[in-house]
């Protein structure tokens with residue numbers, strides 16, 4: 001009401017600087033009276049209503065766009081696809097990085113501090129950087145368990161869940177295998193998780209999120225029909241990878257995992273482990289070495305030289321290659337790389 005009285009007082013300035021005069025008055029400056037005649041009554045009521053609406057709705061307008069921080073570029077793409085104009089999305093990790101070893105960059109702190117939501121892979125995949133930076137960011141709304149923390153893994157059926165949950169010996173998958181994002185069947189569930197999270201935070205636009213999610217899932221489902229041709233080429237073929245990140249994608253492609261370069265996720269191989277791996281690859285006729293782009297090519301090349309298996313270079317996150325900037329592009333790049341190596 002105070003504002004309203006102040007606005008009324010400012011109307012003698014009509015014709016010169018209408019809004020500015022009002023603002024000056026509200027800020028405590030005295031209006032200059034008598035410079036201009038009053039405007040017609042209808043016009044005055046209209047202008048007054050406009051300014052009042054501006055005052056009443058400006059705070060909510062500033063929150064109309066959700067500031068969302070995702071941990072990976074593929075999560076960022078799905079969030080943009082579902083959120084449209086209602087979200088402003090930033091990804092913390094780069095597509096070529098190792099999700100378990102993303103540096104704790106100081107630039108992440110203000111992003112987390114100002115975020116309305118964090119979208120994470122979960123299952124402790126982001127253990128290296130997210131918990132520590134979230135603590136520093138002093139934004140309780142985005143901490144685990146809060147509405148602003150969207151843990152996508154809650155919608156996915158986890159694989160490789162160990163009975164003994166521990167980080168002993170540097171184990172990086174204490175809650176099961178978190179590399180579910182490369183399997184497009186999980187892409188559909190990831191969309192469900194993100195749409196649910198955005199709707200929880202912004203129920204006014206829930207219908208829009210549902211509609212946009214349906215479009216995304218239709219497009220992905222259409223692609224999955226196309227990808228059946230690629231999967232036909234990989235069924236029953238034996239493979240190894242550097243890190244234990246192929247469980248979901250191998251299941252989708254019908255590949256048989258024979259082993260990994262790392263004896264346990266995050267543990268560097270000993271010479272004996274590599275020698276044993278070569279023997280196993282030879283005896284089991286392993287044809288594909290999956291080399292994740294974040295690991296140096298040297299080991300994969302050495303294994304290929306020893307065994308004749310072909311190298312397929314893939315990414316474990318979106319954004320690593322020019323053709324994998326979207327979630328669908330990310331999945332397709334990996335499928336094609338592995339299907340090519342299976343020829």
Ligand SMILES: [Zn+2]
Pocket residue numbers: 100172173178179243244245265
């Ligand atoms: Zn991992």
